[in-house]
Amino acid sequence: MDRYCFLCCILAACWFVVVENTVEYQMVDQRVPCPYYGLESNRFTASDHGLINCSWYAQKSCCKRTEVTSVFSSMFSLYGASKNCKNHMNYLMCYFCDPDQYRWYHSKAHVCADFCRAVFTHCKDAKYDGKSIGTNYRNGTDFCEAQNFHVVEGDNCFDYDPTVFGRANITPTNSSGLLVALLIGSVLLNLKTSIWYFI
Numbered sequence: 001m002d003r004y005c006f007l008c009c010i011l012a013a014c015w016f017v018v019v020e021n022t023v024e025y026q027m028v029d030q031r032v033p034c035p036y037y038g039l040e041s042n043r044f045t046a047s048d049h050g051l052i053n054c055s056w057y058a059q060k061s062c063c064k065r066t067e068v069t070s071v072f073s074s075m076f077s078l079y080g081a082s083k084n085c086k087n088h089m090n091y092l093m094c095y096f097c098d099p100d101q102y103r104w105y106h107s108k109a110h111v112c113a114d115f116c117r118a119v120f121t122h123c124k125d126a127k128y129d130g131k132s133i134g135t136n137y138r139n140g141t142d143f144c145e146a147q148n149f150h151v152v153e154g155d156n157c158f159d160y161d162p163t164v165f166g167r168a169n170i171t172p173t174n175s176s177g178l179l180v181a182l183l184i185g186s187v188l189l190n191l192k193t194s195i196w197y198f199i
Contacts (some may be wrong), residue, residue, distance in 0.1 A: 034062035035105045036096045045099040054094035056164035063097035078128045085123040087165050092119060095158050104157045111149040112157040116140035 031044040049058045050065035053072055057063070071093065081089070095101070095109050104110040117140035124134030137143040141151045 032060075032099055033102050034099075036062060036101050036109070051097065053090060054097045056161075057094065057097040057099065060099040061097045062099055062101055063094075068094070068097065076128055078123075078126050081126040082122060085119075085126050087162075088115075088119045088122050088160060091160050091164065098158060101158070104152075106150075109149050110152045110157045111144050112159040113141060113151050113153045115158065115160045116144035116149070116151050118160060119143060 031046075033039075034041075034043040034045060037043040043062065045060045045062055047059055048061050048063070048065055051058050051061060051063070051068050052065070054061070054063065054068050078089075092111070092115070095111070101109075120133065120137065120140035120143050125132055127133075133143065137146060144151050
């Protein structure tokens with residue numbers, strides 16, 4: 001009887017390991033839809049190791065290298081931006097690459113209110129067209145809504161991950177400064193964009 005129980009326990013343990021590994025494999029292999037590009041686009045996450053300025057999404061991304069290059073090549077100047085401002089703006093403008101956008105993109109990007117507040121706090125002194133962001137916008141919500149984002153308190157929203165700038169490289173495009181950008185309005189696919197360039 002003891003041998004029988006022992007054998008059943010071993011078989012159960014082996015079955016658990018097989019099932020657990022199968023589920024993990026299916027989750028890694030699972031393609032996730034990218035709603036930013038529209039349901040008719042049939043866009044799913046994929047790896048793209050050529051992503052400049054959004055390289056933390058290289059393993060699993062909704063965007064392509066050519067789209068990121070297009071966004072970052074058309075931008076306006078933003079002067080006096082701190083490193084924290086650059087990082088927050090860069091992360092915000094890469095929202096269309098996020099493989100988890102199916103959780104927070106519903107006809108427009110739902111951005112976490114804390115993220116908007118942080119962008120405003122770190123960038124309020126940065127200037128474009130001779131005026132600071134703090135002069136042009138009252139607060140983080142005002143700033144994000146002006147960029148055509150829907151500001152959300154709580155979960156299920158696009159939020160800042162400060163760890164990515166420790167493991168991902170942001171490549172400068174010229175000797176005068178670091179190339180980072182902010183989307184104003186929607187990005188790509190024949191939608192109007194405005195983007196920042198930091199000096």
